Amino acid sequence: MSTPAIQWYPGHIAKAERNLLEQLKKVDVVLEVRDCRIPLATNHPRAEQWIGNKGRVLVMNRVDMIPTEARHQWEDWLKSQNEAPCFTDGQHGKGVKSLVKLAQRAGSQVNERRKARGMLPRPVRAVMIGFPNVGKSALINRLLGKRVVESARKAGVTRSLRWVRISDQIELLDAPGVLPNILNDQDAAIKLAICDDIGQASYDHQRVAAAMVELLKDLQQGHVLHDRYQVDPADVTGETYVQMVSQQRYTGDSDRAANALLNDYRIGRLGSIALELPPVS
Numbered sequence: 341m342s343t344p345a346i347q348w349y350p351g352h353i354a355k356a357e358r359n360l361l362e363q364l365k366k367v368d369v370v371l372e373v374r375d376c377r378i379p380l381a382t383n384h385p386r387a388e389q390w391i392g393n394k395g396r397v398l399v400m401n402r403v404d405m406i407p408t409e410a411r412h413q414w415e416d417w418l419k420s421q422n423e424a425p426c427f428t429d430g431q432h433g434k435g436v437k438s439l440v441k442l443a444q445r446a447g448s449q450v451n452e453r454r455k456a457r458g459m460l461p462r463p464v465r466a467v468m469i470g471f472p473n474v475g476k477s478a479l480i481n482r483l484l485g486k487r488v489v490e491s492a493r494k495a496g497v498t499r500s501l502r503w504v505r506i507s508d509q510i511e512l513l514d515a516p517g518v519l520p521n522i523l524n525d526q527d528a529a530i531k532l533a534i535c536d537d538i539g540q541a542s543y544d545h546q547r548v549a550a551a552m553v554e555l556l557k558d559l560q561q562g563h564v565l566h567d568r569y570q571v572d573p574a575d576v577t578g579e580t581y582v583q584m585v586s587q588q589r590y591t592g593d594s595d596r597a598a599n600a601l602l603n604d605y606r607i608g609r610l611g612s613i614a615l616e617l618p619p620v621s
């Protein structure tokens with residue numbers, strides 16, 4: 341049997357999850373951040389369990405990276421699932437004001453309970469959770485209007501947990517992205533790798549780039565590859581396509597071709613493309 345394209349390091353993951361669980365005990369509200377390009381693949385299988393009966397806000401980040409039409413489709417579908425998502429663009433700060441309001445509202449019971457017990461109100465404590473690189477730190481920096489936490493293109497940048505005060509009413513914990521211990525769904529894992537939301541897992545860039553080509557073709561987006569590389573993906577496999585691009589542009593270096601393909605998608609050079617759309621009922 342061939343090795344899967346994506347492999348995990350459960351040791352690291354278990355430690356990150358233990359740390360996060362410890363911090364979760366201290367918070368009133370969880371801001372669950374997903375990547376708009378792949379909201380299903382970035383739905384952490386443990387999120388529901390971690391959140392329990394705390395207040396929750398579903399944050400759909402990277403909204404600038406999908407077409408408006410796809411955003412509307414997700415909005416409608418999530419509403420039909422009784423969700424009230426907050427769409428954000430952590431890079432430019434879009435949607436962060438609504439996020440603060442929603443977080444405060446989700447944590448309002450804390451101070452109602454305190455008041456009933458004759459206690460003074462205190463700031464609502466919230467935490468951002470989500471896969472690596474979905475934009476948690478960028479959102480915190482935007483919420484604060486300055487760069488206080490490290491935010492970078494590389495997944496797994498946030499290593500430690502730290503509290504930041506957003507306002508008199510809300511304190512926020514920046515937590516490192518946490519991957520699931522096991523992800524049996526290789527399709528979801530590949531999407532995470534394409535979007536660079538996979539942190540400490542390791543993967544074969546050429547296989548992931550080939551899978552991205554196949555996925556773009558399935559989504560009727562093969563033309564964006566043709567436009568960018570002047571190589572038509574229509575009648576070839578993803579693997580052959582990476583080889584063809586490598587011959588055309590990188591003197592046969594398939595690794596460079598794979599990295600260029602992935603990078604071009606990640607930085608939006610192929611346009612705004614949603615890799616997942618809501619399930620059709």
Ligand SMILES: Nc1nc2c(ncn2[C@@H]2O[C@H](COP(=O)(O)OP(=O)(O)OP(=O)(O)O)[C@@H](O)[C@H]2O)c(=O)[nH]1
Nearest residue numbers: 402429430473474475476477478492496497498517
């Ligand atoms: N285009 C776009 N880029 C974003 C958005 N949010 C974050 N980014 C960029 O994505 C990269 C990763 O963002 P981070 O905020 O470091 O992600 P994180 O979730 O804190 O990552 P970890 O520390 O790995 O858990 C950075 O280069 C950000 O500038 C967004 O909404 N749109």
